[in-house]
Amino acid sequence: xxxxxxxxxxxxxxxxxxxALLFAKAVIAAGHDLTRVFFYHDGVSTANxxxxxxxxxxxxxxxxxxxxxEHQLEMLVCVASALRRGIFDQTExxxxxxxxxxxxxxxxxxxxxxxxxxxxxxDRLVVFK
Amino acid sequence: xxxxxxxxQTAPHGSIVGQEGLDACLMGSAFADCALLFLxxxxxxxxxxxxxxxxxxxxxxxxxxxxPDYGVTKxxxxxxxxxxxxxxxxxxxxxxxxxxxxxxARLVEDAAQVLxx
Numbered sequence: 733x734x735x736x737x738x739x740x741x742x743x744x745x746x747x748x749x750x751x752a753l754l755f756a757k758a759v760i761a762a763g764h765d766l767t768r769v770f771f772y773h774d775g776v777s778t779a780n781x782x783x784x785x786x787x788x789x790x791x792x793x794x795x796x797x798x799x800x801x802e803h804q805l806e807m808l809v810c811v812a813s814a815l816r817r818g819i820f821d822q823t824e825x826x827x828x829x830x831x832x833x834x835x836x837x838x839x840x841x842x843x844x845x846x847x848x849x850x851x852x853x854x855d856r857l858v859v860f861k
Numbered sequence: 862x863x864x865x866x867x868x869x870q871t872a873p874h875g876s877i878v879g880q881e882g883l884d885a886c887l888m889g890s891a892f893a894d895c896a897l898l899f900l901x902x903x904x905x906x907x908x909x910x911x912x913x914x915x916x917x918x919x920x921x922x923x924x925x926x927x928x929p930d931y932g933v934t935k936x937x938x939x940x941x942x943x944x945x946x947x948x949x950x951x952x953x954x955x956x957x958x959x960x961x962x963x964x965x966a967r968l969v970e971d972a973a974q975v976l977x978x
Binding site for chain 2 (some may be wrong): 738740772773812813816844845847848849851853854857859861
């Protein structure tokens, strides 16, 4: 079965990105297809490289980066939601004259149309919010 | 079957979630047949007497007016939600249909994917 995951809440104040990661691991362990994860609304904060949770708490950004790269997931971050919340890849940082980029490794900036594509082309879309 | 059902559940302006939900719905309409359902306080997003100038924020609710141009005509709310909030359909800025709980259950059941905001 083809699963897709959408994440609508950020790691700063929600368990959603961490629950989504645990679910993603279970989906793959069960032998299903998971190729795309879409980060929208506050979920885009998951991709912020500058997140620095206390040392005795999980670093969800780092864990998603690692997991996404291990499994070659497309981890798509909505451009409009990201810019609004101060999350830039190098291209957007240059375009908007920002001094630095802060998109964590393994994530990529994408258009909102990708969320729709992800929704329409999965047997199950599971949203964490 | 409706490929995509969008559900708006929160009052406007306190959070940006409604605005980003509407953006997703408009984008969805470019790809597939979409339905839109307002539940609970979500119905306040299309209240016809909003004045966001007092808040100093953008009045994104005007964008709901373009839904028919985007081909989104299946727009619904919950009958009981209107009653509980002392609203009638004429108080809302766009035309939509008020549904019973059982009709809403069928709407959700009939949707291939549901995105709630």
